Amino acid sequence: MMTLATTEVEKAALRRLSQLAVNGPLTGTTAWRCFSSPVARYRYDENQPPVVFNANELAALKSLKKLVVDHLEFKARRACAYCKRPVGHYGYGWHIEHVYPKASYPERTFALGNLTIGCTDCNQWKAARVDRGTLTGGLTIIDPVANGFRYGDHINLVHLATEEICFVKYRPTSETGRATYNKLQFADIERSTIIDSVNDDLAALHRRMNDALANVQASDSESELGALLCTLRSRIYRLG
The missing domain is CATH 1.10.287 (Helix Hairpins)
Incomplete structure (x- = not known):
């Protein structure tokens, strides 16, 4: 920085x-x-x-x-480094993402090469399922800030949209790509994208939960509440 x-x-x-x-x-x-x-x-x-x-x-x-x-x-072209969904005013809520977590790597807290963009979904799941083990087990998902990194070397992304429906599919092509897909709940992203495009009520609920999650993630002391919101939303989309 x-x-x-x-x-x-x-x-x-x-x-x-x-x-x-x-x-x-x-x-x-x-x-x-x-x-x-x-x-x-x-x-x-x-x-x-x-x-x-x-x-x-x-x-x-x-x-x-x-x-x-x-x-x-x-x-990052206003896209989440992990799921590639658009973020910002016309997309999903996001945070500055520390690829190697600042809690375990304080020397990388202000290293520009350790920073990228993470949507609220990927940010929360990464904090809960990846960051705590990084210091001892290394980074187990994709490293979007690594030298020579190419997203397509690990995950193929298909995004199709019409006036009536939107479809997103991630196909992991490497071990770290598969870990990213599983640990960051990409299956939920696939489900939610389709459901949001055909069910206005669930889409509105999804937006409210995303806003609440973004507010919660602004406070490190509310990590348990953030995890609860992510789990609740995941269950809603499995029922949907």
């Missing part, structure tokens, strides 16, 4: 957060929270003094985040 910093204040603020994440007292998760939602006094522990930012640093962090978002949207 340092390559995107345009001012000395931005570089200094980013360097400070990186050092706090790697050397303590912040974790990768709390350091990222300071970056993504900067406040003048961030209290991460009741028994420790807060992390304080002045007005110039707050402005610098907000400016730098916009640069990061713009860079990732352009690089």
Whole structure:
């Protein structure tokens, strides 16, 4: 991310957060929270003094985040790096995605090469089924930011649409592609795409649940609620 910093204040603020994440007292998760939602006094522990930012640093962090978002949207073409569905104002809700989780790899928290775009669905399932084992078992799904990565080497995607129905099918072609399909619940994406296109009531419910999930994922402390929403939505589409 340092390559995107345009001012000395931005570089200094980013360097400070990186050092706090790697050397303590912040974790990768709390350091990222300071970056993504900067406040003048961030209290991460009741028994420790807060992390304080002045007005110039707050402005610098907000400016730098916009640069990061713009860079990732352009690089990913406004699509989720895992399922390739469109995200943003006219697509699904999304988050900046750490391919190697910041909780386990604090040194990669602010590495631009570790960041991409993840829709709320893939983000939640990856956090629940992939991230916790990455430190000991390695990354078990596709690595969309790896050098030379080609999505088609691991997953073939077919997307057909008419005025009346929309059809999406993922066909894994590698071991990591199959793991991605299974662990990130791509079968649910296939079901939901068809059902949403033919059932307006379920489509409206799906949108409301996606909005709720996006709000929940903004708070790391609500991960259990996010997992519950994902499971509930999955069961709805299996019944549908």
